[in-house]
């Protein structure tokens with residue numbers, strides 16, 4: 001039996017009976033005719049269906065939705081019902097899941113491209129049910145801005161279901177990324193004043209500069225005879241880990257040392273595998289909740305290791321703080337969280353491990369894409385180098401004040417995110433009914449901004465496939481597009497809490513790298529793929545050469 005047929009059989013025959021506890025249905029012939037044969041059983045499953053999730057009192061996830069192709073009529077001012085939102089037709093329960101398994105069809109690893117293609121076909125607002133996820137995808141910035149205005153005090157983002165299920169099984173706090181409502185607000189308030197204020201992040205500019213400087217020296221040491229860096233991705237992961245360590249623990253983790261800490265290397269290895277496996281688990285039917293699938297077993301193994309090692313880092317520091325160990329200097333961030341009476345010790349550990357996990361994968365992939373774009377665009381690189389050299393003496397410290405004089409550095413990062421938005425869609429679950437593009441979208445709907453689609457839309461960004469940081473310079477930029485570019489960090493009270501930190505470390509390292517190396521790329525083009533965040537689909541073989549062939553850092 002082919003993989004698709006086997007999956008269809010599970011979905012149409014086995015799953016309903018497992019999920020509803022009812023008899024197995026013999027329905028495959030009807031399924032192929034697209035008859036909505038499971039309607040009765042679906043309704044009977046009601047809110048007990050394990051494929052549905054309830055978040056902050058709103059039910060999200062599976063909904064029986066036949067799909068329609070009706071296009072919105074711009075002359076019709078009446079708000080049309082949700083059923084009329086255009087979108088691909090799917091089967092009951094599985095929706096359009098099989099479209100993602102067809103030969104030459106859409107792929108989970110290319111969801112950003114699937115969203116782009118669907119929006120070209122169905123317009124600026126469409127809906128789709130992919131396995132357990134029903135989503136409304138918006139590709140018009142003005143329409144998505146309505147979602148921003150409606151998100152309320154406790155915005156709800158769809159949980160990362162495998163992550164939540166794992167933590168629930170193990171009795172671990174959900175952490176900042178996945179908690180909701182008051183619990184989320186409590187953790188968020190405690191952390192945000194340390195992370196979102198420029199002044200707070202600026203205090204770490206000196207140690208972050210030192211890490212960047214060390215990383216540049218490290219790169220120089222490990223370039224091979226072709227001036228390429230074998231395993232560049234892992235080396236950049238080390239930098240990201242070392243950098244967040246200076247903030248969370250105010251000490252060096254040792255990733256860039258001659259003999260790097262085995263613990264840190266293991267953390268990196270397990271974290272990479274953890275994110276790679278999460279992508280297919282998020283979109284497939286959560287069969288892992290019923291059978292312990294092989295993929296789930298692997299994911300669980302890596303998650304166990306990430307949590308174990310993450311906790312070792314955090315607990316070591318917490319213990320040193322509690323014991324007043326003079327050889328282990330205190331971390332202001334952790335000390336203050338521990339002193340916060342609204343947070344339990346488990347909250348503090350959960351949050352610190354979350355930050356560690358969120359920081360490494362995101363910033364390292366952002367940097368990889370940035371280096372790739374620069375290596376492919378020598379004129380941009382040269383302009384960037386000129387700007388940095390005019391402002392910064394080699395080994396100079398970059399602070400937020402220095403960065404005010406480096407607009408092109410910022411523009412390069414923005415343009416990288418436009419070309420390769422590592423978070424290709426940002427989302428909310430609606431707290432109340434909302435009109436979008438002339439349709440009524442009911443409370444509880446999962447609405448996503450199709451960032452990749454919008455960033456590659458020639459009407460918004462002329463020559464969208466060209467890397468042109470100039471678009472983002474003052475005077476050239478449409479203010480509406482500026483706010484669109486900010487969506488890479490999410491929005492409102494729940495936007496990325498690491499934004500200030502990430503921008504600072506990326507601007508800083510980018511500046512140091514172009515001051516030291518000329519980057520070039522002579523191999524075949526790299527394509528984006530999803531390992532939860534957008535990553536290059538093959539090892540990046542960038543050439544790093546120094547001006548004189550001599551390293552002078």
Ligand code: HEM
Nearest residue numbers: 177358359362366423488489490491494495496497498502
């Ligand atoms: C290139 C770097 C990064 C990008 C593009 C990025 C992007 C995002 C996005 C889009 C969200 C969802 C926001 C929303 O729903 O409105 C998010 C949430 C989050 N990010 Fe980042 N992020 C980055 C780096 C970091 C770093 C360095 C940290 C930690 C130091 C971090 C920690 C978090 C946390 C904890 C959340 C959950 C916040 C909450 O739900 O309250 N991120 N990030």
